[in-house]
Amino acid sequence: MSQDSQKKMYNRSFIIVGPIVHSKEITRLTVFDLGLIAVSDGKIVAVEETANVAQIQEKYSITDDFVYHLGDGEFVMPGFIDTHIHASQYPNAGLGYDMQLLDWLTTYTFPLEMKYSDLSFAEKVYEAVVKNTLANGTTTAMYFATIHFNSTVLLANIAADQNMNWNTPDGYGERTEDSYKLTEDFIIQLKDKKNDLILPIITPRFALSCDMELMKMLGELASRYDLHIQTHISENVHEVSAVKESFHDCTSYADVYDKARLLTNKTVLAHGVHLSDDELKVLAARGTAISHCPNSNTSLKSGLCDVRRLLNAGIKVGLGTDVSGGYSLSILNTIRNTLDVSIHVSFGKGEDYAPLTYHEAFYLATLGGARAVALGDKIGNFEVGKDFDALIVNMKSPGSTDILQKYDTDALVQKFLYTGDDRNITKVYVAGRQVK
Ligand SMILES: [Zn+2]
Structure with missing residues (x-):
């Protein structure tokens, strides 16, 4: 034209x-x-x-x-739907894949995310992220940002917030009451914009960075304002062990979030590589979705997620780039990774196991993603x-x-x-x- x-x-x-x-x-x-x-x-x-x-x-x-x-x-x-991307980690895309999740977070990710108290740095990065995700065909993105209020408001054109109060490095954590208050302020600020394209989202980073008290408060906040929730689950085996050790009265990783009332039909959990059959049943019963992030799961050596198993368990699945655990913000790239990983998973299965087809990957990147983020009636x-x-x-x-x-x-x-x-x-x- x-x-x-x-x-x-x-x-x-x-x-x-x-x-x-x-x-x-x-x-x-x-x-x-x-x-x-x-x-x-x-x-x-x-x-x-x-x-x-x-x-x-x-x-x-x-x-x-x-x-x-x-x-x-x-x-x-x-348009493509990216159900999991850390806008704040974009400068690290393509770097730091010599480590696995927990060391990678402390060595590469937290030091970068601490820089977002600098608004001009935040503005430079967030403008680039939004511009490039759109240029690559992503029309809806579920963004993670950082704990910094003003720089996260900057990203509010696509809306994100992230809460972290526990197991955080020096200078990068929040007190529980501050986290709750800032989150509620952020929700009110975004709701005041009255823009249908921007939704606030409750974002406990993951079970190892929020204690049960904060998670329960965030679960209550999500329920009161009828909000989406996003976090991570069962990405890496060492993370899964650490969660088990930290939450003795919970039967599983999924049970930690369930006890905090964070598993709803508007919740998206990134990864879900190592979930048990019992955990899949809980997620299916709650209508909770998994964001499949194969680029990240391979780059950080987290494991091979069996998407066919998730689908067979009746779980909603969308695709996520998980920048910068993943190195590319292109969902086209994620589609290829999804197809590759599904074939790799199939090598360990019998002849009856069917790897995902490109028709299925197309669905996961579009309508599947929309359903995962509970916007299937809108996009x-x-x-x-x-x-x-x-x-x-x-x-x-x-x-x-x-x-x-x-x-x-x-x-x-x-x-x-x-x-x-x-x-x-x-x-x-x-x-x-x-x-x-
Ligand atoms: Zn992530």
Whole structure:
């Protein structure tokens, strides 16, 4: 599309005509080779398998100037959802993978996160993170920030807060009452913004950095304000042992959070690599989701997470980059890691074990992620009434992967997932507004 038509995309109502790809279920993609999507005031108002453009134009009073036809090699798909990313750790992406989780945290991560009392440093990093996640096609991100109030408010365009009061290095911890008060102030400040795109989230870092008293207070806060919750679980075997030693009256890692009433259907737990069958039952019963972070699990040598096992247990699963445990903030990269790890897991299983397919990985990166973060009724695929969060993918973008013969739409999607990059993501929409 030309520069001129790009500007027009800010119009409140428009129609996109061409190949449409999204998930309605995990097992297979839904592909319309020549369909249409109509958008009005940021919401999807029509999705048609056959492009009956004139009828939709008339119904929504959309002139020809606002009907956009995708070209050869292009398709439209939902935006990616990153269910776990530490915005504050972005400067460390690609560094420090000579250690495992607990040493990595104290050696590399906490010293970096302490710098966020400096607002100009925070601003530089957070602007870069938001810009690059959007450029890589992530339209919804569940961000971790740091304990610093003002710098976290800076990130509030995507909203994050993190609480930490225990087992913290000198100068990087909070007293319980301060943590509670700052968290509530943050919630009120974000709610006052009345912006549907920004949600505060209760964030105990993990069981080893919050005591039971603070976790229970945060569980109560989440319940009172009906908030999302995010934290980590069962990432590394040494972490799991340390949690068992620290919480003698709890039967498991999941039980620690359950006792604090932190496991809800709006909770996302990162990793879940080493969960027992009993813990899976608890998570499934609570409707709690797992953010699968394969890039991080490999880089920090945490283990191979068996996503098929989680899905079979009825657990909601989304994908997370877990920057900077993971080195890439691209969900495309996470999709590849997900497929690789699933194959690696399958090597230890019988013939009946089915590794994840690219259709399933596409679902996990879009609708699966939306359901994991309890926003499945608002985003994740193309249904009437949902926000138009979308990517225009052009597999013929200059300088990107070569397309040397004719492919059907499903094959183009497959090539994008395996060989594409941000150069192929030519346009990004959040709630109908073009942001790339
Ligand atoms: Zn994490």
